[in-house]
Structure formats: C-alpha cells, structure tokens
Amino acid sequence: MGQVRLYIAVSIDGYIAAADGGVDWLAPYPAEQFGFDAFIATIGTVVMGRKTHDQARSFDTWPYAGKRTIVLTTRPLEPPHADVETWSGEIGPLCDALGKSRGDVWLVGGSSVTRAFLDARRIDRLELYVIPILLGSGIRLFAESPVLQQARLADATMLAQGVVRLTYDLWR
Ligand SMILES: NC(=O)c1ccc[n+]([C@@H]2O[C@H](COP(=O)([O-])OP(=O)(O)OC[C@H]3O[C@@H](n4cnc5c(N)ncnc54)[C@H](OP(=O)(O)O)[C@@H]3O)[C@@H](O)[C@H]2O)c1
Numbered sequence: 001m002g003q004v005r006l007y008i009a010v011s012i013d014g015y016i017a018a019a020d021g022g023v024d025w026l027a028p029y030p031a032e033q034f035g036f037d038a039f040i041a042t043i044g045t046v047v048m049g050r051k052t053h054d055q056a057r058s059f060d061t062w063p064y065a066g067k068r069t070i071v072l073t074t075r076p077l078e079p080p081h082a083d084v085e086t087w088s089g090e091i092g093p094l095c096d097a098l099g100k101s102r103g104d105v106w107l108v109g110g111s112s113v114t115r116a117f118l119d120a121r122r123i124d125r126l127e128l129y130v131i132p133i134l135l136g137s138g139i140r141l142f143a144e145s146p147v148l149q150q151a152r153l154a155d156a157t158m159l160a161q162g163v164v165r166l167t168y169d170l171w172r
Pocket of ligand 1: 007008009010015016017018020021022023048049050051052053055072073074075087088089090091108109110111112113114116139
C-alpha cells in the first residue's frame with residue numbers, strides 16, 4: 001500500500017468546519033487552485049467519516065468520482081451507493097485490508113475519523129492547508145486524545161491568497 005495521507009483544509013485556529021458543520025468559509029479557496037489535481041492523481045482510495053460523506057453527497061458534484069471510496073459508519077447508507085463501500089470498527093484491520101490497494105490513501109476527515117487513525121498510528125503524512133481565517137469556534141481538526149505523537153516537518157510552502165501548506169511526516 002502507498003501512504004495514508006490526511007489532506008485537509010484548516011483555519012488558523014484549528015477548525016475544519018463551523019460549529020454547524022458548514023464549510024462555506026472554504027468557498028473562496030477552491031482546492032483546484034492549490035494543487036488538488038496533482039494530489040488526486042496519486043490517490044487510489046479515499047476514506048472518510050459518515051458525516052463528511054453525507055455532507056459531500058449534498059454538493060453539486062461528487063468530489064471522489066473514479067476513486068475507491070470507503071465510508072466509516074455503523075449504519076447502512078441510505079440510499080446505498082454502488083460506488084461506495086462501508087467499514088465499521090477498528091482502523092488497523094481496515095488499513096491491513098487496504099494493503100493490496102494501488103496508490104495512496106486520502107484520509108478526507110472529519111475530526112472523528114482523523115482521531116481514530118491517529119490513535120491507531122495509521123497516518124503517514126499530514127498535508128494541512130492553513131486558511132487565513134479565524135473561525136472562533138467549530139469542529140476541531142484534532143480532537144483531544146491521551147496519545148502523544150511526534151512529527152517531522154517535511155515542507156512549509158506559502159501559496160496563493162495567503163494559504164500555507166504544512167506537510168508533516170508521522171512516525172508510526
Ligand atoms: N476542512 C476540510 O477540509 C474538511 C474535510 C473533511 C471534513 N470536514 C468537516 O468535518 C465535519 C465532520 O467531522 P466529524 O468529526 O463531525 O464527523 P466524521 O469524522 O466525518 O464522521 C463521524 C461519523 O463517522 C462514523 N465513524 C467514525 N469512526 C468510525 C469507526 N471507527 N467505525 C464506524 N463508524 C465510524 C460515525 O458515524 P455513524 O456511527 O453515525 O455511522 C461517526 O459519527 C464536517 O462538518 C465536514 O465539513 C472538513
């Protein structure tokens with residue numbers, strides 16, 4: 001398997017969504033202007049939480065077309081989607097099952113799934129797009145955890161519109 005990469009946009013004060021789950025504040029920063037096409041070309045599988053999936057289904061276009069897509073959920077998808085698989089339970093066995101997949105794994109989020117992958121030490125790389133906004137409240141990128149984890153800064157790049165991309169490698 002390739003790397004498991006958390007690729008995500010985050011406010012300066014550490015939020016990935018407003019308190020109501022909204023991401024309108026990201027509209028002025030379309031991912032396509034920040035290297036998304038090159039990124040997605042390296043991805044074979046996308047993994048996300050149920051809330052992130054349900055929100056993405058409400059968008060005009062399904063952002064993950066053509067990619068193997070796995071949604072972590074304890075409930076059936078309604079309606080079921082032929083292009084999406086579901087997974088319930090431990091992260092380690094999921095990653096082991098992905099072992100034969102081609103390409104990297106994009107961990108889309110949200111917060112709950114990110115925490116589960118971090119605690120299982122199954123993320124290889126963090127790719128954080130820091131958006132120049134202070135949301136003040138919302139859904140935190142990193143939920144609290146007793147687990148301490150070291151990271152190595154691999155890259156810091158200033159992009160357009162004051163966006164900064166921070167790339168960290170994690171040691172499992
Ligand atoms: N800024 C960004 O780039 C970005 C990217 C992604 C997401 N987001 C935001 O993140 C927010 C959602 O984050 P969130 O933390 O609230 O939710 P989430 O991580 O997207 O989904 C959480 C849900 O996933 C299911 N789940 C999680 N772990 C599981 C496991 N191990 N086994 C089975 N099911 C599991 C549970 O659903 P059930 O038990 O109910 O099935 C849980 O309630 C959204 O507002 C979205 O906009 C932002």
